[in-house]
Amino acid sequence: MRTLVCVKRVPMTGGKMVLTADGQALETKHLGFTISPHEECAVEEAVRIGGEVVVLTLGPAEAEEQLRDCMAIGADRGILLKTSEEWDAQSTAGAIVDAIRGEEAFDLILFGNESADAAGFQVGIRVAHALGLPVVTGLKKIEVGEGRVRCERDVGGARDVYEAPLPAVLTVLEGLNLPRYPSVPGRLRAKSKPLAVVEPARPEQKLEKLRLVVPEGQGKQAEVLEDAAQVVAVMQSLGVA
Amino acid sequence: MILVYVDSDELSAQAVGFARTLGDLHAVTFAGPYQPTAWAKALAAQDADAIVAAGSDRGNELLAHVGAILDQPFAANVIAIDGDMVTRVRWGGSLLEEARLHGAPKLLTVAPHTQPAAEIGDVETLDAPDDGSPKVLERVEESSGGVSLRDAKVVVSGGRGVGSAEGFAIIEELAGLLGAAVGCSRVVTSAGWRPHADQVGQTGTKISADLYVACGISGATQHIAGAKGAKKILAINTDPEAPIFASADYAVIGDLHEVVPAISAELKRVRG
Structure with missing residues (x-):
């Protein structure tokens, strides 16, 4: 079994969105970084499935930190597609496809259903089409069988069941599993695991980001309630108590 | 011609409302079991200036497939x-992004609950x-036992301030009195105090309640993304500077371990 997991470095945003002066990105001076929550579950699932696990990201040189985090919980090696700017989903998928073609074939290619930041909802699907592979998205359960994978997707009070032959591309959602925290020995081992760095050329952006904007109406002035009687009075006025 | 994929989802009526502002509309759907790749091939084969769907799980998935099939950019939500x-x-x-969408046909989905719904009208089954x-x-x-979080x-939700899985007893009591669903923040599911199905947030459930009661939740953007569909938000937090209050309509500055039982007691008292 060989599994590739594609992840994206994103800031841990906290309580408020603050942009850089040029409006091109979030101000991250005071923020830590992680990978998108759905992807944490993808990495955990790949490690549980077993076999060789390769983790790939497209991002800045600093994204090595996120690849090492994934290696600390069990991924065997990393591929960093090093970029200096944000890439749109279409060109991201193209670079990932090029990287996959340079590798021995994978049985499973896992993505988060959408990234936490740009949320384009499409990189995994584009990669599947380019490689001629079946794809199932939005999964909260994966069972790998002999040459096949059975998967389930929540659809509001029910679960839709799909099956796909391997190799396949799957995109997953948080809730698929409860990701482990990296252990100290895991972190130490991760430091010496292999990491390949490639610098792809950035194609013309067809969904061309011009600027980011913080939406209006994020600074409400809440009415302060002093005691339980006032709270219940509000609930009654809203017709819920 | 603006091609719109619709299904029985209420978001489809909003997508139609948005698409109608772009030009002549042709609403389509499919019969039989959902098969995203096959459905997207049928959509991609239509001669359209734009292909639009709701920013639902299916809408985003179908348009991503269409984008891949036609090798065109797709703007979600x-x-x-x-x-x-x-x-x-x-x-x-x-956060919002302003972008230039090159290429044709224009492929896009409409962000949920940002547009008025419209009459869908005639729908062709492709x-x-x-x-x-x-x-x-x-x-x-x-x-499903109990009330669905989404509907x-x-x-009534608890966050880090609840302190433990057992701490949710007072949240459950209040929820029971209000006929409410119990929710929680991502910190809580990551700690294993509650199942992920209870998580309100960007990567959990997006709620649409009349009232959301957030207890001991700081109000990270991840959480607000799931809570802001509520018509009113009441936040209970010891920290008057907690970001949750910037999204709340009502604030109680206090310890949820005292405030929540007091609200439950008051509800019982007024009901006699």
């Missing part, structure tokens, strides 16, 4: 369009021959 210029939602709605790609084989209904009229 758009709230405004003017020629090539689109404004779309990032970070679950905490043929989508089974191409052997993955499709829904069966639908397993889940026997609940009231949601």
